Amino acid sequence: MPSVKPQKPRSGVVITIDGPAGAGKSTVAKRLAKELGYAYLDTGAMYRALTLKALRLKIKLDDEQQLVKLAHMTTIDFEFNQGQALKVLLDGEDVSDVIRSEEVTNNTFYIARAGGVREIMVNWQRQIGEKNNIVVEGRDTGTVVFPKAKKKFYLDADFAERSKRRINELQGKGLSVNGEELKSELQTRDNKDFSRSVGPLKKADDAILIDSTFLTIDEVVKKIRGYINL
Numbered sequence: 001m002p003s004v005k006p007q008k009p010r011s012g013v014v015i016t017i018d019g020p021a022g023a024g025k026s027t028v029a030k031r032l033a034k035e036l037g038y039a040y041l042d043t044g045a046m047y048r049a050l051t052l053k054a055l056r057l058k059i060k061l062d063d064e065q066q067l068v069k070l071a072h073m074t075t076i077d078f079e080f081n082q083g084q085a086l087k088v089l090l091d092g093e094d095v096s097d098v099i100r101s102e103e104v105t106n107n108t109f110y111i112a113r114a115g116g117v118r119e120i121m122v123n124w125q126r127q128i129g130e131k132n133n134i135v136v137e138g139r140d141t142g143t144v145v146f147p148k149a150k151k152k153f154y155l156d157a158d159f160a161e162r163s164k165r166r167i168n169e170l171q172g173k174g175l176s177v178n179g180e181e182l183k184s185e186l187q188t189r190d191n192k193d194f195s196r197s198v199g200p201l202k203k204a205d206d207a208i209l210i211d212s213t214f215l216t217i218d219e220v221v222k223k224i225r226g227y228i229n230l
């Protein structure tokens with residue numbers, strides 16, 4: 001179960017940011033959290049961490065019973081510091097970088113679609129939200145995890161722009177990228193996110209839609225802050 005130091009002995013303020021891959025959720029959420037002095041919570045990192053452990057242990061990713069058993073035997077912690085989640089710890093090991101590998105990225109879907117696993121993860125995420133002021137980003141944070149969040153946002157961008165951002169991100173890390181293959185993988189990921197039976201990606205009815213296609217990160221953050229009255 002994740003452990004964080006509670007800021008105050010009361011319920012925290014939760015701001016959710018959902019949206020598809022490449023829309024800029026992580027960057028925006030981190031920046032917003034820093035400006036507000038909140039903790040930043042990447043729910044996807046939790047699924048990635050468990051995916052990494054399952055891959056290492058060679059557990060069948062379509063065996064939900066084994067995945068649930070694994071989740072109960074796993075500790076995922078976040079080290080927060082001045083509004084940022086600096087480290088993701090899997091059973092005490094810093095896996096912040098390795099969970100972003102292509103292998104983990106392409107297999108996290110199996111973990112995310114397992115209802116029993118998501119139930120455990122959502123419980124962990126809510127425990128963090130109860131004790132901390134947080135900006136949380138993911139696919140279903142405003143619809144499932146925190147349906148009563150103080151403010152909800154749905155960040156989107158057109159497919160071409162999201163693909164371009166993902167390519168630039170990987171190239172910025174010194175990686176060789178096949179543009180067409182990446183676009184195909186992103187499209188497949190979109191289809192899985194939107195169509196999964198458990199916690200699908202969708203805009204909450206009360207979420208504010210922000211199209212980031214033609215906006216810089218600073219402009220998106222400024223726009224979101226304009227809606228927040230805390």
